Each structure stands twice: as structure tokens, then as C-alpha cells.
Amino acid sequence: SQQGEEDPQALSIQEGENATMNCSYKTSINNLQWYRQNSGRGLVHLILIRSNEREKHSGRLRVTLDTSKKSSSLLITASRAADTASYFCATDATGGYNNLIFGAGTRLAVHP
Amino acid sequence: NAGVTQTPKFQVLKTGQSMTLQCAQDMNHEYMSWYRQDPGMGLRLIHYSVGAGITDQGEVPNGYNVSRSTTEDFPLRLLSAAPSQTSVYFCASSSLRKSTPGELFFGEGSRLTVL
Numbered sequence: 001s002q003q004g005e006e007d008p009q010a011l012s013i014q015e016g017e018n019a020t021m022n023c024s025y026k027t028s029i030n031n032l033q034w035y036r037q038n039s040g041r042g043l044v045h046l047i048l049i050r051s052n053e054r055e056k057h058s059g060r061l062r063v064t065l066d067t068s069k070k071s072s073s074l075l076i077t078a079s080r081a082a083d084t085a086s087y088f089c090a091t092d093a094t095g096g097y098n099n100l101i102f103g104a105g106t107r108l109a110v111h112p
Numbered sequence: 113n114a115g116v117t118q119t120p121k122f123q124v125l126k127t128g129q130s131m132t133l134q135c136a137q138d139m140n141h142e143y144m145s146w147y148r149q150d151p152g153m154g155l156r157l158i159h160y161s162v163g164a165g166i167t168d169q170g171e172v173p174n175g176y177n178v179s180r181s182t183t184e185d186f187p188l189r190l191l192s193a194a195p196s197q198t199s200v201y202f203c204a205s206s207s208l209r210k211s212t213p214g215e216l217f218f219g220e221g222s223r224l225t226v227l
Contacts, residue, residue, distance in 0.1 A: 042218035102154035
């Protein structure tokens with residue numbers, strides 16, 4: 001079962017614009033992660049935010065977490081064509097360990 | 113470091129055939145897992161392992177077997193392939209040490225088509 005659901009499913013922007021992707025989840029979490037997947041490649045970890053954190057930055061990435069609304073957002077500032085990829089949020093599943101539940105992803109296209 | 117290595121990258125099977133997808137990691141990670149990715153559904157956990165000799169089922173385990181005889185290797189076996197198993201399969205690993213954040217390291221994927 002999907003825990004996280006991303007919104008929008010697809011996003012098309014111009015280089016230099018900001019891209020915002022949202023993720024909603026259903027149950028309580030310990031942390032939420034964002035991953036990136038280039039076409040035909042494996043997923044790459046971008047950033048992890050813990051449940052007691054509200055905002056986190058990494059380079060051009062900004063992630064927010066609102067546990068009361070069970071939602072997170074990923075902001076990519078000053079987008080580049082190389083940011084074209086699918087972006088997934090993932091939450092830790094019940095049962096522990098590092099099992100993650102992934103959403104269906106947001107496909108981002110950044111046009112030169 | 114090679115990270116997580118999956119083989120083969122592509123495979124075509126006929127219904128009823130069996131095969132093994134190989135996964136190896138060189139990061140000394142305790143945790144390894146297999147996910148399948150289908151269009152519009154994100155990734156779903158098939159099986160996982162927290163150490164040599166220890167495996168457990170994920171969300172969609174039916175039709176798949178795993179074993180973990182070494183820390184490095186975690187093969188996924190399809191016992192009798194069905195068209196519903198057409199998918200892209202990803203192996204992932206991570207450290208279970210409390211000092212590490214729990215991010216997963218993924219292989220490049222194995223695209224399987226069952227005719």
C-alpha cells in the first residue's frame with residue numbers, strides 16, 4: 001500500500017524557475033526521505049528529514065515537514081535542465097529497519 | 113566503490129521459467145532489500161534482509177524467494193515467472209547502525225519482461 005502520494009504527478013517548468021513538489025502520507029513516521037530517479041536509472045537519496053524537524057536545506061533543495069498535516073514539500077530553487085527527473089518521497093514503514101514506503105512520484109521536466 | 117551492483121540489466125522470460133536476479137553491495141551494509149517498480153505505483157517492497165541468514169517478507173512477496181548467505185549478496189529468485197512479474201526490479205542496501213540516517217543506496221535496476 002502506498003503511504004506517500006506526491007502532487008503534482010507531473011510538472012513542467014523553465015530553467016531558472018523554482019519547482020515545488022508535495023507529498024502526503026497516512027500514518028505517523030520517524031522520518032521522511034526524498035529520492036531522485038533519472039530516466040532508466042536507480043534512485044538516489046537527496047535528503048532526509050526527521051519527524052521532529054520542520055525544515056531542512058541541502059544546496060538548492062529545501063524540504064519542509066508538517067506532521068500535523070502529514071505532509072512534506074520539496075522545493076528545488078533555480079532549476080536546471082539537469083534537474084529533469086522523477087522525484088519520490090518515502091516514509092519509514094511499520095516494522096522498523098529501513099523498509100520504506102514510496103509514493104508514485106512527481107515527473108519534473110525542466111526546459112532550457 | 114561500486115556500491116550496489118545488479119545483474120542482469122535486462123531479461124526476457126517465458127511464462128513458467130525461473131531465474132535469479134543478482135545483487136551485490138560492497139559497503140558492508142547489514143540491510144538489503146528488493147523493490148519492484150511499476151508504472152504509476154512507485155516502488156513496492158518484495159523481501160528484505162537485516163543480515164546473513166535473516167530474511168523477511170515485504171509488501172508483495174508472492175512468487176519470489178530470497179536468501180542471504182553472505183553480507184554482500186542478496187539474490188532474488190523468481191520461481192515460475194508470470195506476466196504480472198513484468199517490472200523493473202531494484203536492489204537497495206543501507207547501514208543499520210544507529211549513527212547513520214537510514215538512507216537507501218540503490219542499484220541501477222533489472223528490467224524483466226515475462227511473455
